[in-house]
Amino acid sequence: MEKRVTFRGWLLPLALIAPQVIISAVFFFYPAGQAIWQSLFIPDPFGLSAQFVGLGNFEFLLNDKFYRASFLTTAVFSILVTLCSMVPALFLAVLADRLIKGSGVYRTLLIWPYAVAPAVAGVLWLFMFNTRVGVVSWYLGQLGYDWNHVLNGGEAMGLVVVASAWGRISYNFLFFFAALQAVPRSVIEAAAIDGAHFWRRFWTIVLPLLSPTTFFLLVVNIVYAFFETFGVIHTITGGGPQQTTTILVYKVFSDGFVGQDLGSSSAQSVILLIVVGLLTVIQFKYIEKRVHY
């Protein structure tokens, strides 16, 4: 039976939620409203004049085959980043969970990369894979592989995915590790006594019990891949070669802050908002059903 506390009157509950409402309104709804409003205009950079174009900005974007292509690029990029940041994180968390000695050190070391800003992480990876002085590209060269992400789109995509996922592994690791610690030992021990080996225990007990965490991380990582990765792309590839690493959010950034085209940039933010909103709804509607709380 659920317990309900009922307030008498409206004043107190309103006062209690006011801080959250005000923060959301000032920092989220107002800017989002501004973006929607601005997406209806083609303004000049200095804000001296603006032409009302209705949905013209959206029409311009959706008629651009390169913009449409960047949806696919974004999908590939986001899926790869999410996989590359969650699978290794789970693997490391399982290993750390089984450690008896020194797990504190191991944990701390694994959390470090999270403290590195995406743009800085981008520069670090760029140095390792720099076609001229990069350590990794030099070793690859020794093995007979000619690494050139400046012209090879696949390699460029791989590099930005790894650089974006790297810092997130720490974040995901933390959550997986905490969730693993919360799996009741008694259940696992009982299964072990019944003769279930490690993999069987992992698949049938641990993984289902981790599903709320996995689902949470899935949503958070996709949002990360969609919105927070432009620093990495800006420092490593600038969207190239050709358009192979131009994801939607990078285009928002480069059209708005490099190209001064605030109308198109706003329209792109609105489209991005809709896409991510839809994705989140789909995730909650379909995937969450398979989550055991």
Add this chain to the structure above:
Amino acid sequence: MKKSLIAGLALSGTILSPIVAYAETEVQFWHAFTGRLGELVKAQVEEFNASQSDYVVVESHKGNYSETLNAGIAAFRAQEQPHILMVFEVGTATMMSAQGAIKPVYEVMADSGAEFDPDAYIGSVKGYYTTTDGDMLSLPFNSSTPVLWVNRDAFEAAGVDPDTDLSTWQKVGETLDALKAGGSECPLVTAWQSWIHLENFSAYHDVPFASKDNGFAGLDTELMLNGEAQVAHLTAMGEWAKDGKFIYTGRRNEGGANFRAGECALFTESSAGYAGIKAEAQFDFDVRPLPYWEGVGNAPQNTIIGGASLWVMEGHDAEEYKGVGAFLSFLSSSDVQASWHQNTGYLPITAAAGEATRLAGFYDENPGTDIAVIQMTAKEPTANSKGLRLGSFDQIRGIIDEELEAIWSGDKTAQEAMDSAKERGDALLRRFESANK
């Protein structure tokens, strides 16, 4: 989010500016130079401040070219704009269309009564920043033009005579064959591919890059970079890329590192690469004029500039504009320009500064440093070689970079790539036109 970010940026700009005594009129000058160039700008400002007691110029560095322009625009929106803003040549059309945000330099000079003779400036430099009526809108500050840098040691190592004639691309092509055959891993590398191999290429061969005199005559301009001459050049470059004779290193000046480390034999790069190459190169180098295709267009016409100019922003007091006028006039003086030219490899913006440098014997001591000046001034600029004035040009360059990469990787022919660049670039030009009606 955007608005608050812009306001925050502008706010931090004002808070961080150094505080100075306010008996003197203060002039804010935002620029994009760091390192050696930043020191030289600081020295110029200090010299001006020490030379008189009415005005104090306060210089601040605002990031790279794009970031500086953004900072200026954001500050204008928050009504905290500086007096003088450095804007790279790509942003010229954006600034010109911003009537109400900028105060043309010729007006500033006339109002302030500062010494100002528009004819003293070199035509091909001045032309980029002047209206079709001949009014100077911004003051050219740092201007350079592309030249060909030669690593003489790399030539020797490949068994090629370093004094061989490299004046035309035909001869460069033969030389690349010889360098490759001699074992060179990197016969040719470039910086700023669109600027050198399309924009300057077009001017140098006297073929249009865009209609309406490259955009000087109106906003209803269209790209013409898919012309026969450009496509032929890019086809040749694409062949060289395929054969490993032209090495692509990136969209900006990444190739400079390869050349300065001695890996590459030839390097097409700005004349302003001089300071870096002189400081770092552990090999014998020299500089040649940019090559041209013999028999194509009217080559060699003249090359055009890259770099930045100083824009005066609207919304300040008359007294402050007097200070701006005095400072700009100081910057254009022959001594200041001559030392800037000699220290950086940037072009002198006045003919007098060039002459002073010659008389001081600088060109004799540093052979090749006058090549950029000669290349720009040998012929009177034509409608195709005055410069470019295209809106959204930063983005259009991005498109061109993408399409060029498709040529270097062999995904598209030069014709396909340039047709696509035209189509995509024209769409942006139409947007700019409707934003600035």
